[in-house]
Amino acid sequence: MKQNNRLKERKIMAYISLYIEDPRLNVWHLSILIAILGLGYRQGQRRRIKVSRSKIMELSHVSTLPTYHKYFKQLQDLGYIKYTPSYHPGYKSEVKLYKKRLS
Template sequence: MTAKDIHNHLSKLENDARLNVWHFALLTAILTLAARQKQSKTINVSRRKLMALSHIKTLPSYHKYLRELQELEIIKYTPSYNPGYKSEVELLV
């Protein structure tokens, strides 16, 4: 994922009044991991990494904003309950 791809994803959502700063923080964290992994659609994520990159400090807040991004159909989150495998996030926008 390039800087242009990241810009394109964020610009599609910048006028969405349903999103707040914490949604964008989480999206930016997801896009950062996508760029590091050189992925554009399906990104391997961990809760610890996403919380650190987005500066979300509490589990309830993290889960709330991740759930809302799913409900708004911005991402598709597929959790992994196996500690050996990371969860996946698919960008839908």
């Protein structure tokens, strides 16, 4: 079990290393990405992570919707994430993380 956790942690660190090397990303981008990674770790997922806006905002300490939407959209535009919304109240939306930027 410990070895499995170490492997997960190494993969998380690979994502973080990619993020911190990009000068276009600021503290808000990084905070949202770390929140998504944290949710993925808790869910045992690496790339396809079930999310809710409220949970990401809580974990990233982003307190206003305009700030959240602005930086979340920029992460999509930069190719770090793909967001698939769920309009069903019983299902969460999904974020797919990309290790290499799409753009």
